[in-house]
Amino acid sequence: MGELVIAGAGHAHMQLMEAIPEIIADGHHVTVIGPDERHYYSGMGPGLLGGAYLPEEISFHVKSMVESRGGNFVLGKVARIDPHKRMVILESGQEVPYDVLSCNLGSFVPSSLMDEGSTDIYTVKPIQNLLQARIRIQETAFEHPVRIGICGGGPAAFEIAGNAWAAAEEQGRFGAKIQIFTGSEFLRNHPERVRNFAIKSLNKRGIEIVQGSYVERVTTGDILLQNGQHYGQDIIFLALGVEPSKVFAASGMATGNDGGLRVNRYLQSVAYPEIFGGGDCIWFEPSPLDKVGVYAVRQNSVLVHNVRAQLEGSSLKAFDPGGSYLLIFNSGDGKGILHKNGLSFGGPLAFRIKDYIDRKFVRRFKGNGNSCV
Structure with missing residues (x-):
């Protein structure tokens, strides 16, 4: 009998958690470690901020999903891994032993630009932050025009800007003045047609792009750029790109x-064959991957096969990242921007396609009558 530990309940582990009954039937024990009893689907996070979704619509109950399938759920955050003792150590000090370990510990938005103790500053991860930000935006917009600053120039900054605007418009009497701060060209790594759609969408709602100088520091109510300019804000978002979990570096x-x-x-870890990983927390040695959810979803079936193969001592299957992927941004106004293989368009249809795909993904893991809602 082997001990399988699934660390993190993110996108790359969805099918692995589904397969818990089969793994147990093979004679193994399964433990899932998660920082929350619910898992929030990050692809729908901006829509939560903008009011397109309720929290329960973009999440599912991991603890129920695991336990209803015969697994053991441990609530906690992974602090480090001892690969020699084959032990996962939680921040609480609890130790969880494993024979095979699969990691989907995700990523985080660096907050080094933020002064300690600052308030009304939100990183775009974890997703629960966006619900808190929505509440603050609507409270403030009811009293006066809310000034919102977004630090970053990528897709997350675009989606947060549009959905913050939607949150302010929905219930606030005064709306919002929104600025995006990007040191370089906005959406610089995306096709020109996508960038043009996005800029047009922002301009239509009076959302300003401030570029030419990177953000130096953010404090309560203020964004300081490297060129010395200050911009007063009521609410600030950090959407500066993500970094993998620090657990692996901390574990040597x-x-x-x-x-x-x-x-x-x-x-599979290049140093420890009994350790696997997927999603944002890995560095895929054959060819580094973009930090997008599509790769985590594509990794599901390979992780299921390889984790079970490692437990049984059978052969592994290689992961093929696949070709180009569908990219859809949620603009926050009931519209979206879609791009794939040279095809780009914006409007309500793009958002409806994204909404259909996202809802289908979450619905699958809300359970099949297994108390997973």
Whole structure:
């Protein structure tokens, strides 16, 4: 009998958690470690901020999902891994032993620009932050025009800006004045047509893009740029890109250039064959991957096969990242921007496609009559 530990209930582990009954039937014990009893789907997070979704619509109950399938759920955050003792150590000090370990510990938004003790500053992860931000935006917009500053120039900054605007418009009497601060060109890594759609969408709602100088520091009510300019804000978002979990570096394990767990083509640690990983927390050695949810979803079936194969001593299957992926942004006004293989368009249809795909994904893991809602 083997001990399988699933650390993190993110996108790459969805099918692995579904397969718990089969793994138990093979004679193994399964433990899932999660920081929350619910898992929030990050692809729908901006929609939560903008009011398109309620919290229960973008999440499912991990604890119920695991326990109804015969697994053991442990509530806690992973602090480090001892690969020699084959032990996962939680922040609480609890130790969880494993024979095979699969990690989907996600990523975080760096908050080093933020002064300690600052208030009304929100990183775009964890997703629960966006619900708190929505409440503050609506409270403030009811009293006066709410000034919102977004630090970052990528897709997250675009989606947060549009959905923050929607939150202010929905119930606030005064609306919002929104500024996006990007040191370089806005959406610089995306096709020109996508960038043009996005800029047009922002301009239509009076959302300003401030570029040419990076953010130096953020404090309560203020954004300071490297060129010395200050911008007063009521609410600030940090959407500066994500970094992999620090657990692997803290554990002295082999990592990639960004600090993610270095894995081979089998999604297997290059140093410890009994450890696997997926999603934002890994560095895929054959070819580093973008930090987008589509790769985590594509990794599901490979992780299920390889984790079970490692437990049984059978052969592993290589992960193929696949070709181009569908990219859809939620603009926050009931519209979206879609791009794939040279096709780009904006409007309500793009959002409806995204909404359909996202709802279908979450609905699958809300359970099949297994108390997973």
